[in-house]
Amino acid sequence: MNALIFDCDGVLADTERDGHRVAFNTVFAEYGIEFAWSVEGYSEALKTAGGKERLQVLLTPEFRRQHGISDGEVDSLVTSWHTRKTEVFVAMLADGQLPPRPGVRRLAAEAAEAGWSLAVASTSAHASVRAVLKHVVGADLARSFTLFAGDDVKQKKPAPDIYLRALAGIEVLPSDAVVVEDSEIGVRAARAAALPVIATWSTYTGEEDLSGAGIVVDSLGEPGGPHLAVTTNRSHLPIVDAVVLEHIRGLLTSSKVGQEVGE
Incomplete structure (x- = not known):
């Protein structure tokens, strides 16, 4: 066969530029994180496969200091952000945006x-x-x-x-x-x-x-x-x-x- x-x-x-990138940025805004992936910045982020893995790379010690994120929060935040991002992304699909x-x-x-x-x-x-x-x-x-x-x-x-x-x-x-x-x-x-x-x-x-x-x-x-x-x-x-x-x-x-x- x-x-x-x-x-x-x-x-x-x-789906990447106008789908996943936008959904991630929506989640950052919802969580009060003053950061958004630009079109060019997300192109660089895509060198890491997987949304959770991309977030892990984003959450450097410097990023965590700038946004008041403790080391112990990283894993739970990655899970929460990625789950919410998936919800936003699926809703975008349902709306016919992609x-x-x-x-x-x-x-x-x-x-x-x-x-x-x-x-x-x-x-x-x-x-x-x-x-x-x-x-x-x-x-x-x-x-x-x-x-x-x-x-x-x-x-x-x-x-x-x-x-x-x-x-x-x-x-x-x-x-x-x-x-x-x-x-x-x-x-x-x-x-x-x-x-x-x-x-x-x-x-x-x-x-x-x-x-x-x-x-x-x-x-x-x-x-x-x-x-x-x-x-x-x-x-x-x-x-x-x-x-x-x-x-x-x-x-x-x-x-x-x-x-x-x-x-």
């Missing part, structure tokens, strides 16, 4: 119809991932997905743990699965799990090194829509306006051939 595994943030929807990225629902439906397993492997919280997935593909198709997220693993991307967990959970070999990612650390995580990758760069990741992916495009696109920007295509099939299941099959074949010749 084959499988198609999606990252969540930046892949299903472009549109789905092109082609995700179409490609997932095509794979499901062909009998492929579907999964999401993300470092975000389960509640956020479920909300984004349902928002993007609809409740019916979302039930076809297996979710792996947040606290399912100890080591976040670029460690391969979340993808290894997903492979074990859906009982698929790396040679039979393809990942859709948007970031350098995501591509590195998937490749470390020996998985071929399609990369669709997002707001924050257009300048990142996505060269580990076998296909790199600006989005998954829609048939009849605008032509895609294609910087890498190892499927050996032309990509014009949409990435379709045949491209994924071609990438799998190309990856298997590469492994056989020792690439």
Whole structure:
């Protein structure tokens, strides 16, 4: 059996700049913290995978002194802030503030119809991932997905743990699965799990090194829509306006051939 595994943030929807960042800043304001992540500042924060981990990095000794936070409060504050941030973020999705990225629902439906397993492997919280997935593909198709997220693993991307967990959970070999990612650390995580990758760069990741992916495009696109920007295509099939299941099959074949010749 084959499988198609999606990252969540930046892949299903472009959620980081106008979603998670805004939700975090809302929480800071609610807790009386005179700090807000700028667009540029959050780009730097995204080098750390996982929302809780991002908060841990933010709460330096200097930050704690400036905001009157004791050392003993850090863990409980991180948990409280992250829980509240997830609530705010889910409400933003429900309000339709974060549109789905092109082609995700179409490609997932095509794979499901062909009998492929579907999964999401993300470092975000389960509640956020479920909300984004349902928002993007609809409740019916979302039930076809297996979710792996947040606290399912100890080591976040670029460690391969979340993808290894997903492979074990859906009982698929790396040679039979393809990942859709948007970031350098995501591509590195998937490749470390020996998985071929399609990369669709997002707001924050257009300048990142996505060269580990076998296909790199600006989005998954829609048939009849605008032509895609294609910087890498190892499927050996032309990509014009949409990435379709045949491209994924071609990438799998190309990856298997590469492994056989020792690439």
